Amino acid sequence: MFRTLRDEIDGIMARDPAARSRFEVALNYPSFHVLLFHRTAQWFWRRRMFLLGRWISQWGRFWTGIEIHPGARIGKRLFIDHGMGVVIGETAEIGDDVTLYHDVTLGGTSPSVDSDAQRNVKRHPTLEDGVIVGSGAQVLGPITVGANARVGANAVVVRDVQPNVTVTGIPAKAVMPKDKRTVKKFVAYGTTGDLSDPMVPAIEALRSQVNALTERIEELEAERDGREEPPAAKSA
Ligand SMILES: CC(C)(COP(=O)(O)OP(=O)(O)OC[C@H]1O[C@@H](n2cnc3c(N)ncnc32)[C@H](O)[C@@H]1OP(=O)(O)O)[C@@H](O)C(=O)NCCC(=O)NCCS
Structure with a gap:
């Protein structure tokens, strides 16, 4: 368990230039705190203690401003920078090394469910490994954002996004096809990483x-x- 926690902290340090030490991340980062709440809430949720799961999840929201439904599946090293205003829905799935900025919604578009059968239908998006979602972006419906794709700030994504593609706007459209991508590793804020010395x-x-x-x-x-x-x- 401690190795997993250290892995989560190292994932944050690798993607936030402002983080100076593991202790600072453990003490101050809502992204780290909310995952502790989420893993606990999910433990109860999976054992059909739904009310307790939701209650713990709401305490996580109170503490961090990030709302993660206990049913959401979250991979390793999720980093939610700044945190406040993020909403992750019940059937959302998130791969490894995904980065979300503040005010991101991984939400549904279908109306409310009125039976258990409908409840289990996937209503929220899937983000594959390495996706970066800019601040204020809304990713809606049971769509898939492919590995290493980038979603621009304030975009509204309602269709699948191919791997390694950048999308922006409302509704979001590709601005940079995958063959033009030059980013091979994470760059803060999802920019193409033209960081050459001016x-x-x-x-x-x-x-x-x-x-x-x-x-x-x-x-x-x-x-x-x-x-x-x-x-x-x-x-x-
Ligand atoms: C989408 C994004 C990843 C693209 O970054 P990039 O690879 O450096 O691309 P560029 O800045 O060269 O922009 C490419 C094109 O998309 C447009 N664009 C970039 N971001 C956009 C956005 N959020 N909405 C609409 N258009 C956008 C640019 O104007 C440019 O258009 P042009 O080709 O017509 O000039 C980046 O702009 C972004 O939004 N990152 C999220 C940052 C964020 O959330 N920061 C919060 C930090 S607290």
């Missing part, structure tokens, strides 16, 4: 100017040396 192009420009000036000086020196050639050398 000083490099400036230094390159200066270097080419210095080269041009050096060449011009050599030309001028050659001209001057030609003019200053001694008369004896000229007559020869």
